[in-house]
Amino acid sequence: MAFIEALTCRECARAYPAEALHVCDYCFGPLEVSYDYDAIAAHTTRESIAAGPRSIWRYANLLPATNDGAVDLGAGFTPLLRADRLAAQLGLGELWIKNDTLNPTGSFKDRVVAVALARARELGFKVAACASTGNLANSVAAHAARAGMKHYVFIPANLERGKVLMSAVYGHNLIAVEGSYDDVNRLCAELASEHPSWAFVNVNLRTYYAEGSKTLAFETAEQLGWEAPDHVVVPVGSGSQLTKIAKGFRELARVGLLDGDPQVRVSGAQALGCSPIAQAFADGSDYVRPVKPDTIAKSIAIGNPADGIYALDEVRSSGGAFAAVTEGEIVEGIRLLARTEGVFTETAGGTTIATLAKLAADGVVGRDERVVAYVTGHGLKTIEAIGDLGPTATIAPTLEAFEDAVDLEGDD
Numbered sequence: 265m266a267f268i269e270a271l272t273c274r275e276c277a278r279a280y281p282a283e284a285l286h287v288c289d290y291c292f293g294p295l296e297v298s299y300d301y302d303a304i305a306a307h308t309t310r311e312s313i314a315a316g317p318r319s320i321w322r323y324a325n326l327l328p329a330t331n332d333g334a335v336d337l338g339a340g341f342t343p344l345l346r347a348d349r350l351a352a353q354l355g356l357g358e359l360w361i362k363n364d365t366l367n368p369t370g371s372f373k374d375r376v377v378a379v380a381l382a383r384a385r386e387l388g389f390k391v392a393a394c395a396s397t398g399n400l401a402n403s404v405a406a407h408a409a410r411a412g413m414k415h416y417v418f419i420p421a422n423l424e425r426g427k428v429l430m431s432a433v434y435g436h437n438l439i440a441v442e443g444s445y446d447d448v449n450r451l452c453a454e455l456a457s458e459h460p461s462w463a464f465v466n467v468n469l470r471t472y473y474a475e476g477s478k479t480l481a482f483e484t485a486e487q488l489g490w491e492a493p494d495h496v497v498v499p500v501g502s503g504s505q506l507t508k509i510a511k512g513f514r515e516l517a518r519v520g521l522l523d524g525d526p527q528v529r530v531s532g533a534q535a536l537g538c539s540p541i542a543q544a545f546a547d548g549s550d551y552v553r554p555v556k557p558d559t560i561a562k563s564i565a566i567g568n569p570a571d572g573i574y575a576l577d578e579v580r581s582s583g584g585a586f587a588a589v590t591e592g593e594i595v596e597g598i599r600l601l602a603r604t605e606g607v608f609t610e611t612a613g614g615t616t617i618a619t620l621a622k623l624a625a626d627g628v629v630g631r632d633e634r635v636v637a638y639v640t641g642h643g644l645k646t647i648e649a650i651g652d653l654g655p656t657a658t659i660a661p662t663l664e665a666f667e668d669a670v671d672l673e674g675d676d
Contacts, residue, residue: 274296276293283387284384284387284463304325326512327379328383334382334385335408343362343363350600354625357634360635360636362639363607366642370430371563371641376476379473394417395418396431397563400417405432405434416439427646452466477504477512478509480505480512494529495629495634497531500564501612506578533620536590540572545585552573555567560594589618598643608642
């Protein structure tokens with residue numbers, strides 16, 4: 265909190281106090297946290313970060329909340345895996361997978377929720393809430409339970425069963441809404457006005473919540489020896505995660521933790537059945553036209569992305585690209601990552617890998633680049649998407665049955 269200067273409108277640059285605000289009163293632009301970077305630089309070194317906890321809170325000086333432990337489930341500092349077999353399959357050189365499937369509730373949402381609810385407690389909120397495509401509901405329910413906060417989480421009624429169960433296990437007030445995520449989000453915006461004492465992490469606390477995604481960039485740089493990658497590929501729903509990852513690399517350079525000015529190319533991955541930002545990129549448009557989602561990648565199925573134009577600008581200005589991939593390509597992306605690198609991701613991660621494959625084939629991602637692909641959720645959350653996988657064979661408990669069922673040629 266000591267390093268927040270203000271909340272600043274991203275459109276007109278008006279400043280606001282660091283309260284539970286998310287939109288400008290004058291132009292209705294979104295607000296963003298502004299920091300005293302000189303003070304951060306004076307208090308933050310690579311050594312002080314290394315001495316911190318193995319979680320997002322090692323970067324506390326660059327975040328808009330302090331950690332009192334009440335909502336800390338240990339989010340962050342997930343593995344960055346060198347992916348040589350996948351790289352060879354895609355014709356790439358140096359490829360890394362940021363494996364956020366290993367967060368406490370199995371997705372990157374633990375990062376943003378930990379920050380949002382830590383700030384909510386500082387501001388005196390007692391009730392946590394959210395609109396969610398699934399992963400956020402899991403995380404808010406878990407972190408609220410950890411903090412002893414009452415919670416209300418709202419999800420589309422057609423959500424994957426695994427995500428429903430993982431939210432319900434933490435307690436009551438899981439509300440299924442008949443409609444898309446965009447319908448859920450509209451309802452929660454109305455509820456936030458009716459219940460100003462509730463901390464809707466992605467409505468009235470969104471300004472702080474979004475900052476948690478920066479830790480993906482912070483960890484990537486630290487795990488690469490305090491160097492920025494050349495190119496990152498990020499799954500995109502609202503567009504917030506992509507813009508904050510880009511912001512995170514710039515902040516590290518600004519406070520002296522990275523040498524020079526990192527020129528990170530940022531590319532975005534969307535499912536073809538919900539690809540409003542990718543379509544705007546392909547059309548050369550500055551306007552992101554809302555769509556009705558129709559995809560298995562439900563965690564990124566946001567038809568009217570709040571940060572769409574900002575994600576579009578970030579990708580264009582960095583020299584990256586957007587691509588959209590089919591349902592079949594998403595499933596193949598899941599299976600390709602699993603069989604080459606041993607990481608089981610949900611459909612959003614499958615979208616990332618399929619998009620990486622497409623951009624590599626098109627020459628957008630270069631063989632000479634150091635590339636990081638962000639895999640943001642565990643595959644057990646979306647098992648319906650990959651079909652009826654099962655045993656290679658079912659046999660009697662005898663050597664003869666095994667040898668009859670399995671071809672062992674070349675395995676000894």
